[in-house]
Amino acid sequence: MHAPASLDEAAALLHELAGRERTVGITGGERPGGPAAVAVDEVVSTRALDAIVEYVPADQIVTVQAGVTVARLQAALRERRQRLSLDPPVPERTTIGGAVACASYGPLRTRYGTAKDAIVGMSIVRADGVPARGGGKVVKNVAGFDIPKLMVGTYGTLAMIGTVTFRLHPLPAASSEVIVNGCTLGDLRSLVHAIIAAQLEPSAIYATYDATGYACCVRFEGFPEGVKAQRDALLALAKRDASEGSLEADHERARAAGSLQVKITVPPSAIEELHAQAVSPLYRALDGAHAAIYPTVCAAFVSGEAGDGAGVLSALTAARTFAERSGGNLVTLEAPSMIRASFDSWGTPPPSYKLMRALKARFDPKNRLNPGGFVGGL
Amino acid sequence: MFADIVGTENCITDPAGLRVYECDGLTGTRVRPAVVVLPATTDEVARCIVRARERGMPIVPRGSGTGLSGGALPIDGAVVIGTSRMRAILDVDVENQRMRVQPGVINLDISKHLAPLGYYYAPDPSSQSVCSIGGNVAENSGGAHCLKYGFTINHVVALTIVLATGEVVEIGSPVADPLGYDLTSAVIGSEGLLGIVTEVVVRFLRKPQATRTVFATFPSTDEAGEAVSRIIAAGIVPAAIEMMDALAIEAIVAATHVDWPLDVGAALLMDVDGIAAEVDETAEAAIAILQAIGAVEIRSPRDENERQLMWKGRKGAFAAMGRISPNYYVQDGVIPRSDIARVLREIADLSARSGFRIANVFHAGDGNLHPLVLYDGRAGDESERAEEVASEILHICVKYGGSITGEHGVGADKAAYMGEMFGDDDLETMHYVRCAFDATQSFNPTKVFPAPRICGDRAGAR
Numbered sequence: 001m002h003a004p005a006s007l008d009e010a011a012a013l014l015h016e017l018a019g020r021e022r023t024v025g026i027t028g029g030e031r032p033g034g035p036a037a038v039a040v041d042e043v044v045s046t047r048a049l050d051a052i053v054e055y056v057p058a059d060q061i062v063t064v065q066a067g068v069t070v071a072r073l074q075a076a077l078r079e080r081r082q083r084l085s086l087d088p089p090v091p092e093r094t095t096i097g098g099a100v101a102c103a104s105y106g107p108l109r110t111r112y113g114t115a116k117d118a119i120v121g122m123s124i125v126r127a128d129g130v131p132a133r134g135g136g137k138v139v140k141n142v143a144g145f146d147i148p149k150l151m152v153g154t155y156g157t158l159a160m161i162g163t164v165t166f167r168l169h170p171l172p173a174a175s176s177e178v179i180v181n182g183c184t185l186g187d188l189r190s191l192v193h194a195i196i197a198a199q200l201e202p203s204a205i206y207a208t209y210d211a212t213g214y215a216c217c218v219r220f221e222g223f224p225e226g227v228k229a230q231r232d233a234l235l236a237l238a239k240r241d242a243s244e245g246s247l248e249a250d251h252e253r254a255r256a257a258g259s260l261q262v263k264i265t266v267p268p269s270a271i272e273e274l275h276a277q278a279v280s281p282l283y284r285a286l287d288g289a290h291a292a293i294y295p296t297v298c299a300a301f302v303s304g305e306a307g308d309g310a311g312v313l314s315a316l317t318a319a320r321t322f323a324e325r326s327g328g329n330l331v332t333l334e335a336p337s338m339i340r341a342s343f344d345s346w347g348t349p350p351p352s353y354k355l356m357r358a359l360k361a362r363f364d365p366k367n368r369l370n371p372g373g374f375v376g377g378l
Numbered sequence: 379m380f381a382d383i384v385g386t387e388n389c390i391t392d393p394a395g396l397r398v399y400e401c402d403g404l405t406g407t408r409v410r411p412a413v414v415v416l417p418a419t420t421d422e423v424a425r426c427i428v429r430a431r432e433r434g435m436p437i438v439p440r441g442s443g444t445g446l447s448g449g450a451l452p453i454d455g456a457v458v459i460g461t462s463r464m465r466a467i468l469d470v471d472v473e474n475q476r477m478r479v480q481p482g483v484i485n486l487d488i489s490k491h492l493a494p495l496g497y498y499y500a501p502d503p504s505s506q507s508v509c510s511i512g513g514n515v516a517e518n519s520g521g522a523h524c525l526k527y528g529f530t531i532n533h534v535v536a537l538t539i540v541l542a543t544g545e546v547v548e549i550g551s552p553v554a555d556p557l558g559y560d561l562t563s564a565v566i567g568s569e570g571l572l573g574i575v576t577e578v579v580v581r582f583l584r585k586p587q588a589t590r591t592v593f594a595t596f597p598s599t600d601e602a603g604e605a606v607s608r609i610i611a612a613g614i615v616p617a618a619i620e621m622m623d624a625l626a627i628e629a630i631v632a633a634t635h636v637d638w639p640l641d642v643g644a645a646l647l648m649d650v651d652g653i654a655a656e657v658d659e660t661a662e663a664a665i666a667i668l669q670a671i672g673a674v675e676i677r678s679p680r681d682e683n684e685r686q687l688m689w690k691g692r693k694g695a696f697a698a699m700g701r702i703s704p705n706y707y708v709q710d711g712v713i714p715r716s717d718i719a720r721v722l723r724e725i726a727d728l729s730a731r732s733g734f735r736i737a738n739v740f741h742a743g744d745g746n747l748h749p750l751v752l753y754d755g756r757a758g759d760e761s762e763r764a765e766e767v768a769s770e771i772l773h774i775c776v777k778y779g780g781s782i783t784g785e786h787g788v789g790a791d792k793a794a795y796m797g798e799m800f801g802d803d804d805l806e807t808m809h810y811v812r813c814a815f816d817a818t819q820s821f822n823p824t825k826v827f828p829a830p831r832i833c834g835d836r837a838g839a840r
Contacts, residue, residue, distance in 0.1 A: 058607060058716035059745075081613065103555070116563065117532050124807075132807040133800065138712045140529070140744040141781035142518045142567050143788055143799050144826065145808040149531065149563035158559075170613035193473075199587040201652055223613075223663075226656025265554045268473045297554045328553045346557055352549045355541075355814065356559045362810035375558040 005048040007123065007131060007162045014160060015129025017042055023368045026156040028067055028095030034102060034155040035333055035345035038373045044160065046097045052076055053163055060168040061120070061137050066097025066161045082168045085112035089255035097161045103153030107204035107219065107251070110296050115152050121165035122148035127364040131162065139167045156370040157378055158363040172221035176231045179245040180238045183207065183214040185275045188295045189268070191216060194237045200230050208250040209279060209291040216295070217247045254292035258303035259336045260312065264319060265299045266328040274300055278319035278330070285315040309338050320347055349376035379433065380415045380457070383425045388463065390414040399458050402443040402450040404791055406761065411438065411452035418463045420538060420546055420576040427574065428544040430457045436823050439570040441481065441513025444505040446708055447789030449516060449569045453824055459574055461512045467491060468577065476535065476552045478579045481512025488580065497582045500527035503785070504693040511578050518567030520785040522618040522692070523649070525743035531566040538577035539565060542816040552579050564811050569787050570822040572815035588654040589617070590661040591647070591685045594673040598643035599623055599738070603719035605646060605671045606742045610715065612667060614660045616743060617649040620692050625702070625737035633698030636691040642674055646742070647692050695739040696750065703735070703752035705761070709768045710786035711775035715745040724774050725749055732767045746784035747775070788826045796828045806831070
């Protein structure tokens with residue numbers, strides 16, 4: 001495994017590997033390639049690219065190298081009472097480069113969106129070893145095509161991410177989490193409607209499942225008066241067993257435990273069916289299963305152990321058919337090789353697949369970066 | 379030559395009719411196109427594109443023509459494809475907070491349509507009462523309230539685009555996490571170089587519980603800039619925070635009915651919105667900061683009418699310059715927020731040195747400057763010299779680590795400056811995107827990139 005210690009070294013390395021036509025996988029952790037885990041000739045780790053390059057608290061802007069972990073960055077920002085409003089699972093091990101390349105997110109997506117919404121600039125090393133930049137270090141900038149946002153969720157198939165520049169938010173002065181217990185997905189849907197109708201502005205809404213039903217956590221952040229007003233309003237409109245508390249541990253297990261991790265997205269109109277058609281069958285098929293739902297995003301996460309795989313495969317196939325028919329998709333974020341062998345990690349390519357192929361051909365004409373590791377063999 | 383596709387009445391070839399389309403909001407530069415077509419459907423757009431390609435004509439997409447960088451400026455021999463007849467709202471999905479519209483729909487009409495339901499569309503460029511959503515997509519438009527809510531790219535989730543081949547492609551999705559590359563991020567802000575967008579799916583937001591507006595005046599821009607920094611440092615995220623200097627205030631007062639004082643050095647107009655209890659708390663905290671810094675006067679609008687009037691004053695600021703100067707050149711540059719006071723002093727020095735009055739009215743919260751260089755186009759070479767002064771301001775922005783454009787785009791006007799922000803390899807990387815979408819470079823061929831580049835055949839290399 002290569003571990004360049006600077007962007008210059010990374011560029012020289014990728015240039016050299018391009019000359020030898022080697023295939024390359026990029027990783028912030030132990031293995032490259034994302035869900036499909038395709039084999040590559042050379043692995044390039046970003047672990048030595050671990051510098052916080054520039055942090056200007058007054059501008060609420062930070063530039064970090066790809067190998068910095070999310071937890072380390074957040075700790076540095078916390079000292080100046082700021083944060084990156086992006087909370088992917090396992091922040092101690094997830095690197096910034098990995099979170100951006102995999103478009104990873106957590107419950108804060110409810111209010112703050114994805115990595116794309118926080119990124120203002122990026123430097124990359126292209127497949128041919130040439131470094132390039134896009135965006136800048138100011139929040140507002142429309143000069144040129146938005147290469148940084150285009151790189152989000154590309155799973156190392158277009159270029160290597162070198163540094164990322166983010167816009168930051170103030171660390172909330174106050175925070176409160178309310179748990180509403182014993183919900184069906186129909187109840188969750190009604191709860192979300194009630195929150196929107198009451199013009200509440202939660203920073204996160206997520207629910208965890210435990211075979212008896214869903215417990216929903218609604219987090220309010222901001223200044224104390226507003227947080228208190230929102231918490232009181234929610235307790236009044238929840239109309240069921242509700243109390244302050246946290247579901248963080250359950251949520252983390254649903255997002256990151258187990259050798260099989262599945263993500264399903266559907267439109268809100270399909271959220272009630274999501275349980276019967278996807279979450280429940282997968283939960284029953286997996287050993288030691290955990291499940292979570294982000295009801296405003298309409299994303300579900302199920303994780304666990306696949307056992308001998310037979311029941312799991314049919315549950316996965318049925319769930320994917322349902323998700324795709326409703327307009328969403330099902331992706332296996334992690335899967336044992338036995339599952340990967342017979343179940344495509346990504347599913348049916350979208351209607352714009354031909355354009356995606358054209359983009360890949362421009363950025364990586366010899367198909368050397370994580371080849372075949374993305375949707376439709378991109 | 380397009381009349382069979384769009385109908386004779388929507389195919390403009392007579393000189394008088396073409397005059398209207400000779401420029402966009404960058405009125406100083408004019409080129410007469412060969413023909414202007416106004417299709418009504420995606421299919422008509424596709425057929426116009428194929429026809430133009432067959433005839434080897436460059437294609438210039440156009441929305442409402444309010445852009446300020448010449449993005450819709452015609453090119454010699456080009457067909458201008460305008461979307462002004464494509465004004466249908468196609469679908470409103472309230473539960474999913476998504477709305478599908480044709481590209482000619484006016485930005486403000488989206489919010490007007492949603493208002494009875496209690497929702498709105500966040501990006502609010504100052505031209506929102508006339509600019510089209512298709513143009514917003516091309517320019518990645520922002521507006522005063524993007525400080526808190528983000529830009530077009532944060533609020534558009536899916537697009538229908540017609541490519542140079544005439545193919546109609548759906549990109550992105552109204553559902554979360556569509557598979558594959560985020561092509562919407564490539565298209566939004568691509569200034570009409572990749573194709574013509576014929577449907578836009580926007581994400582809309584619930585109206586906040588409360589909005590409070592605060593107007594404050596200061597002895598100079600130094601205190602106003604410092605106030606912005608301290609408000610942000612206090613952890614407050616205003617929905618918008620706008621600064622106007624003395625010259626801008628003078629013009630706005632002359633053009634509108636706001637009763638702002640004329641004997642001050644700068645004014646701030648700020649919105650805080652959100653949860654009612656929090657808005658009260660943050661507004662009071664912000665007012666305390668304004669007082670501590672030495673604001674001359676702090677006032678809140680008495681009612682919604684007065685609030686609208688204040689914002690109308692701000693949003694009409696560019697047009698108001700006509701009251702104090704025969705001509706003005708609008709600049710658009712960005713600097714890190716913490717350098718506002720320093721940069722404004724440099725601009726004041728530049729004004730003194732060059733002899734041109736420069737008014738400043740801008741989005742202070744995100745460091746997006748809009749210096750207006752005032753000149754008299756009838757007087758000798760003032761027009762050229764004013765433009766030189768405006769370009770000098772861009773050099774200052776780049777020197778401070780900022781951008782040559784925050785929201786008006788590169789277009790025809792700033793292509794020459796791209797090399798100051800980006801190296802050749804950066805531009806080549808952007809060019810990859812263009813070639814992937816349109817290897818023929820039929821769309822807006824002379825815009826954005828500082829020098830012509832070919833799309834070599836890389837697709838066959840594997």
